[in-house]
Amino acid sequence: MAQQPAVDRAAFKQVIKLPALRVPTKACNDLMRKLRGFTFDLPKTKCIVHDGDRQDVRLLLLSQKVDPQAFSPELQAVLQQVEGWEVCSHDMQLDYQHFTADAVLRKLLPEGVEVPTSFESIGHIAHLNLRPEQLPHKALIGQVIMDKNPTIRTVVNKLGSIENEYRVFDMEVIAGDQAFETEVSQHGVRFRLDFSKVYWNSRLETEHARLVSSFQPGEVVADIMAGIGPFAVPAGKHGCKVYANDLNPESAKYLALNVQLNRVGAQVLPFNMDGRQFVRLLLATPGGPVPAAIPPGFRPPPGGVLFQHAVMNLPASAVEFLDAFRGAFDPASWAGRQLPLVHVYTFMKSETEADVITRVEAALGGKLDEPPSIHTVRDVAPNKLMLCVTFRVPQAVAFAGRQLSQQQQEQQQQQQETQGPAPAPATHAAEGSPAAKKPRT
Numbered sequence: 014m015a016q017q018p019a020v021d022r023a024a025f026k027q028v029i030k031l032p033a034l035r036v037p038t039k040a041c042n043d044l045m046r047k048l049r050g051f052t053f054d055l056p057k058t059k060c061i062v063h064d065g066d067r068q069d070v071r072l073l074l075l076s077q078k079v080d081p082q083a084f085s086p087e088l089q090a091v092l093q094q095v096e097g098w099e100v101c102s103h104d105m106q107l108d109y110q111h112f113t114a115d116a117v118l119r120k121l122l123p124e125g126v127e128v129p130t131s132f133e134s135i136g137h138i139a140h141l142n143l144r145p146e147q148l149p150h151k152a153l154i155g156q157v158i159m160d161k162n163p164t165i166r167t168v169v170n171k172l173g174s175i176e177n178e179y180r181v182f183d184m185e186v187i188a189g190d191q192a193f194e195t196e197v198s199q200h201g202v203r204f205r206l207d208f209s210k211v212y213w214n215s216r217l218e219t220e221h222a223r224l225v226s227s228f229q230p231g232e233v234v235a236d237i238m239a240g241i242g243p244f245a246v247p248a249g250k251h252g253c254k255v256y257a258n259d260l261n262p263e264s265a266k267y268l269a270l271n272v273q274l275n276r277v278g279a280q281v282l283p284f285n286m287d288g289r290q291f292v293r294l295l296l297a298t299p300g301g302p303v304p305a306a307i308p309p310g311f312r313p314p315p316g317g318v319l320f321q322h323a324v325m326n327l328p329a330s331a332v333e334f335l336d337a338f339r340g341a342f343d344p345a346s347w348a349g350r351q352l353p354l355v356h357v358y359t360f361m362k363s364e365t366e367a368d369v370i371t372r373v374e375a376a377l378g379g380k381l382d383e384p385p386s387i388h389t390v391r392d393v394a395p396n397k398l399m400l401c402v403t404f405r406v407p408q409a410v411a412f413a414g415r416q417l418s419q420q421q422q423e424q425q426q427q428q429q430e431t432q433g434p435a436p437a438p439a440t441h442a443a444e445g446s447p448a449a450k451k452p453r454t
């Protein structure tokens with residue numbers, strides 16, 4: 014497709030005649046405040062300018078359509094308090110720098126081609142999702158976005174939809190440098206990432222903060238599809254011990270880097286393996302895999318890691334991974350303890366919440382002990398919601414196929430009776446808190 018030429022900046026040079034008030038210099042700032050809403054307002058311009066060489070007066074510029082002769086009685090009264098004011102006009106020289114990206118594109122794009130309204134920024138990268146009719150103009154659109162956003166050095170357009178395992182999409186640079194490594198800051202946490210190689214979505218910032226704030230300092234978290242660490246690293250900063258895993262070696266690499274950048278090496282341990290294997294490794298499930306990619310120095314304790322939360326943010330398929338919990342828990346280690354809360358993300362499309370719960374139970378291979386809490390994260394597309402389903406691993410699922418002693422059965426029964434109603438993430442007992450400190454058998 015033919016590409017648009019670079020932006021024709023000269024097309025924006027023009028002189029506009031503005032109504033103005035000539036007022037004594039000393040009265041000018043006060044009058045400007047009182048006439049707010051009527052004064053000239055354009056990026057990179059001032060509404061108070063010199064009047065030739067005169068020092069005793071200034072020109073207060075008004076918006077193009079304002080007629081000072083037709084001011085309301087209240088505004089007339091404000092003006093009457095200023096001595097020696099008069100109405101005049103001023104020729105304002107405008108050029109490219111004075112126009113917003115939206116105004117420039119509205120002028121340069123052909124009629125019928127919609128101006129892109131927004132983009133996601135990831136550090137120095139602007140990420141667009143252009144429509145087919147905008148594609149012939151992608152170079153122009155990219156250039157204008159760079160010109161008007163000084164922190165942007167690379168503009169990319171998404172090609173196709175995300176279908177691969179690592180949730181990374183193909184992209185093309187439509188303006189600026191081929192530089193995909195960047196840094197983002199969220200709630201005081203730094204994340205370095207290569208946008209062309211790992212999953213990142215700035216729109217999940219609120220969700221990351223919501224879930225992390227529901228964890229208690231001291232709790233242990235298993236982040237099974239951790240990406241570059243937007244749950245894991247803040248949770249580590251929050252005082253949690255986090256076992257964080259991602260299958261994508263590039264994500265695992267940046268996860269480890271972000272752990273260092275944010276000095277949470279004592280709190281967050283990164284892994285690079287399949288999520289199912291990771292669950293069974295942490296829980297020391299007999300017959301579970303012992304993959305080569307276990308971080309040096311990590312040996313699951315006998316009976317497994319006792320974690321309070323499992324985070325599974327791979328909405329397209331995380332529910333299918335729930336089978337990893339079935340029969341994975343060591344009865345001796347977990348009897349009498351609260352089983353973990355699982356926070357599994359999923360999409361809901363032409364389904365009811367009851368359908369979603371049925372899917373969760375089918376993947377677990379057993380009924381939930383209590384109704385889950387379901388949080389709507391965001392509208393992904395018309396009729397497609399992203400949800401976070403929070404539930405406690407059911408006892409029958411956790412210990413399925415495992416032999417429980419008489420004493421373990423009694424403890425389990427007791428635990429079930431004291432567990433209380435539906436799980437609410439923020440009220441879950443911390444490891445080390447009285448509710449979590451049940452004796453191990």
Ligand SMILES: C[S@@+](CC[C@H](N)C(=O)[O-])C[C@H]1O[C@@H](n2cnc3c(N)ncnc32)[C@H](O)[C@@H]1O
Pocket residue numbers: 178179180212213214217237238239240241242243244258259260261264286287288289326327328
């Ligand atoms: C939607 S992203 C979420 C990443 C991160 N938790 C976040 O909130 O930004 C899903 C992640 O799951 C990872 N993933 C895909 N398949 C996986 C698997 N079988 N085991 C572990 N991680 C997997 C992808 O590489 C990707 O980083």
